[in-house]
Ligand SMILES: Nc1ncnc2c1ncn2[C@@H]1O[C@H](COP(=O)(O)OP(=O)(O)OP(=O)(O)O)[C@@H](O)[C@H]1O
C-alpha cells in the first residue's frame with residue numbers, strides 16, 4: 001500500500017482542493033487509482049499511451065475539481081519562476097502521477113479567444129517547470145511557449161476542441177527537438193492538456209549517422225588515394241629499386257597511421273555526438289585529470305621542447321560533474337594543440353580555476369591577446385542561461401603563432417585547419433577541437449578561445465561544478481600578471 | 489481610481505505583455521526560418537518567410553494602437569507608463585527584426601540560384617544561430633522580467649560583430665579569388681549585415697527591460713553600430 005494517501009489538510013490551494021475532493025469520495029480508491037496510473041505509465045513507454053494515460057489522470061483530477069462546483073484553476077498571482085523543488089510532495093495521487101512523469105505536462109486554461117492573456121497555465125509538472133523555467137501555476141502561457149505554431153496548436157485544442165500535434169526545435173544555445181501534443185479537456189473554462197516529448201536524440205541519431213558516413217568517406221579518400229598510388233608504383237617501376245621501396249613504404253606507413261587516427265577520431269566524435277543530450281554522470285577532479293594528461297603526454301612534451309607550467313588547486317577543489325574519459329580527452333586535445341603549435345622552448349601554461357560564476361567563467365572582458373592587433377576572443381560553445389551556478393575552468397595557453405581572428409569562429413568545425421600553419425611533424429586531422437566542443441556541449445559547459453597572431457593562443461573550457469561537497473577556497477579569475485607580461 | 493479600474497488596468501498591461509511575447513515568438517520564428525532557408529537553400533521556406541511578414545506588421549499596428557489607447561484613457565504614470573512604452577518600443581524592434589528576416593529571405597531566393605558556397609553558408613548559419621540565441625535570451629528575459637538575464641545579453645554583444653567581421657573577410661577572399669562570385673557574395677554580405685542588426689535589436693530589447701524596471705536606459709552601450717541608420721542597401 002503506497003503511503004501517499006492524503007491526510008485532510010485545510011483546502012487552501014488547488015492541490016489541496018483536489019486532494020479534498022478525492023478524500024471526500026474515497027481515499028482508498030483514489031490512492032489505488034493513483035498508484036495504478038503511475039505504474040501503468042511507467043510500464044508503457046509509448047508516448048501516445050502516456051498521453052492517453054495522462055489525459056485520464058487529468059480528467060479525474062478535473063472531475064474532482066468540478067464536482068466541488070468551484071471555478072477551476074484561478075490565477076495565482078504569487079506564482080514565481082523556477083519554483084523550488086523543495087515543496088512537499090503533492091497529496092493527490094493523480095497530481096502526484098502527473099508531477100512525476102518524465103515528460104513535461106501542462107494543463108492550460110483559456111478565456112476569451114482574442115484575449116491572449118487569458119491563456120494561463122493551470123498546472124505545470126516538475127519536468128515542465130524545469131524545461132520552461134516557469135512556476136507551477138498561474139503563469140501566462142505565452143510567457144512559457146511563444147512559438148507561433150505551438151500557440152496555434154494549443155488554441156486548436158482549447159477552442160477548436162480537437163487534438164493537435166506539432167514538432168518544433170527550441171532555440172537557445174542547446175537547441176532541442178520537441179513534439180507537442182495538445183488535447184482538449186472538459187470545461188468550462190476551455191481547458192487543454194499539453195504534453196511535450198523530447199525527440200532530440202532520435203533526430204540527432206539520424207543526422208549523426210549521415211554526417212559520419214559523409215565525413216568518413218570524404219576524409220579517408222585522400223590518404224587512401226595516396227596509398228593506392230604508392231602500391232601502383234611499387235608494383236611498377238619501383239619494383240626493383242630497394243631504396244625507393246623503403247622510402248615509399250615509409251610514406252605508406254605514415255598514411256596508414258593517419259587513416260587509423262582519423263577513424264579513431266571520427267568514431268569518438270560520433271560516439272560523443274550520439275550521447276550529446278544524455279547528461280554525464282559522475283564526478284571528475286579537473287586538477288587530477290590534468291595531471292594524468294600531462295603524464296600521458298610526456299613524450300610529446302619532450303619532443304616539442306616546450307616548457308609546461310601547471311597552476312592548479314589541490315585535489316578535491318575543482319570537481320566537476322562529468323565523464324572522466326571525455327574530460328581527459330578534452331584536456332588532452334587542448335594540451336596536444338598547444339604543444340604542437342609551440343615554438344621550441346615556448347611556455348605552455350595549464351591553469352585550473354574553481355568556483356566561478358557563469359559570467360566569470362565566460363569572462364566577458366577580453367584579455368590582452370584579444371585586444372592586440374588582429375586579436376580576438378570568441379566563445380565557441382556556451383551553456384544556456386541558468387544551466388548551472390558554479391563552474392570550474394581549464395585554460396591552456398601557449399606562445400605559438402596564434403590564430404588570426406577571422407579563423408576563430410570556424411575552429412571547432414570538423415576538419416577545419418588554419419591554412420599555411422606549421423604544426424611540426426604531426427599534421428592533424430582537424431577533429432580535435434570538434435571533439436572538445438561536443439564534449440563541452442554535452443557537459444553543458446563552455447569553450448572560449450582568445451588569440452592574436454604572433455602572441456599565442458589561449459583555449460578555456462569550463463564545466464559545471466559537481467553539486468554538494470563544499471568548496472573551501474574561492475579563487476579569482478584575475479589574469480595572472482606574470483603570464484601576461486611574459487606574453488607581451 | 490477605484491479598486492475595479494486598477495485591477496482592470498493591471499490586466500490590460502498583462503495582455504499587452506502577452507501580445508508582445510507572441511509577436512516576439514513570431515519574429516523569432518521568422519529569423520530562425522530565414523537562417524534555415526539560407527543555409528539549406530530552401531526556396532519555399534524563404535517564400536513562406538516573405539509572406540508571413542505581413543502578420544508581424546499587423547500585430548505591430550494592433551499592439552501600438554492598444555498602447556496608445558491605454559495611455560490616453562488610463563494615463564498611467566511611473567512604472568505602469570514605462571511598461572506601456574517599453575511594450576511599444578519592443579514592437580518597433582520586433583517589426584524591424586521581421587523586416588530584416590524578410591530581407592534575408594528575399595536574398596536567399598537570389599543566392600539559391602547561384603553555385604553553393606558551402607563554407608560561407610556555414611559561417612552565416614553559425615552567425616544566425618548566435619543571433620537567434622541572443623534574441624531568444626532577450627525575449628526570455630523580457631517575458632520573465634529577469635533583469636540579470638537581460639543585462640547578460642546586453643553586455644555580450646561584441647560576439648556577433650566578431651562573427652560578422654570574420655564573415656566579411658572570408659567573403660572578401662572569395663570575391664577576390666573569383667569575380668564571378670561577387671554577385672552571390674554581396675548578397676551573403678548583406679545577409680550577414682542583417683543578422684548583425686537583428687543582434688543589435690536583441691541588445692535593444694534587453695535595454696528596454698532595464699528601462700521598464702529601472703526607469704533609465706542602461707548607461708553607456710558597449711558598442712553601437714546604429715540600428716536605424718546604416719547601410720540602406722541592406723534593406724531593399
Ligand atoms: N594552440 C593553437 N595555436 C595555434 N593554432 C591552433 C591551436 N590550436 C588549434 N589551432 C588551429 O586550429 C585547427 C584545429 O585544431 P584541431 O585540434 O581541431 O585540429 P588539429 O590539431 O589540426 O588535428 P587533431 O585532430 O589531430 O587535433 C588546427 O589545425 C590549427 O590550425
Ligand SMILES: [Mg+2]
Nearest residue numbers: 337428432433
Ligand atoms: Mg588538435
